[in-house]
Amino acid sequence: xxxxxxxxxxKQAAEQIQYCYAPYSEFKVGAALLTKEGEVYTGCNIENxxxxxxxxxxxxxxxxxxxxxxxxxxxxCIVGGKKGVLDNYTPPCGICRQVMMEFCNPETFQIILATxxxxxxVYLLKDLLPMGFGPDNIKx
Ligand code: THU
Numbered sequence: 001x002x003x004x005x006x007x008x009x010x011k012q013a014a015e016q017i018q019y020c021y022a023p024y025s026e027f028k029v030g031a032a033l034l035t036k037e038g039e040v041y042t043g044c045n046i047e048n049x050x051x052x053x054x055x056x057x058x059x060x061x062x063x064x065x066x067x068x069x070x071x072x073x074x075x076x077c078i079v080g081g082k083k084g085v086l087d088n089y090t091p092p093c094g095i096c097r098q099v100m101m102e103f104c105n106p107e108t109f110q111i112i113l114a115t116x117x118x119x120x121x122v123y124l125l126k127d128l129l130p131m132g133f134g135p136d137n138i139k140x
Contacts, residue, residue: 001075001110005034007117009077012040014114016057017084020044029057029080029090033065036072041065045080058096062103073103075110077120089113089121097129106132 009032016030022045029045043060055063058076065073080090091113092100100109106126114120125132 001122006077006112006114006120006122009034009040009075009112010079010114010117010120012042013057013077013079014086016042016044017079017086020057020084021046023047024049024051026083027080028082028084029078031057031061031079032077033058033061033073034075034077035065035070036074039065039070041068041070056093056096058092059099062096062099066103071103073109075112076100077112077114079114086115089115092128097125097132100125101129101132101134106134 012032013030017028020028022028024047031043033041041061041064043057043064045057047054058078078090078092079086081087104125109125111123111125111128112120
């Protein structure tokens with residue numbers, strides 16, 4: 001993916017910070033999920049007083065997209081930080097990596113971690129979830 005495309009995704013992920021519902025951790029996360037056809041689905045984290053129902057930004061983006069009929073994804077950009085200050089990379093949690101494994105090719109799906117449009121790193125799902133369990137493992 002070219003730099004311009006990555007920078008656009010970073011901006012879209014950062015835009016989501018304003019919508020985060022994170023009164024308990026105060027840790028705000030934004031995500032922008034790019035489909036293979038070039039559509040973008042955004043997401044923010046949504047916490048809960050009972051804690052465990054909390055939904056991460058990445059899963060919010062995936063569930064929005066899948067619920068609209070999308071199944072083919074090429075990349076996700078994630079930004080986050082305490083009180084919405086984006087000063088460190090926010091790598092996806094294990095559950096979000098597993099959700100990515102369900103819908104994405106681990107060899108090609110790109111995970112972009114960013115703090116701003118000039119500072120980012122791109123990883124492949126296979127590197128962040130080595131030997132992941134996915135749909136292929138459950139086929140007969
Ligand atoms: N969080 C995300 O939204 N994505 C991640 O990958 C890491 C964690 C959220 C969940 C919770 O609302 C807050 O960050 C602190 O864990």
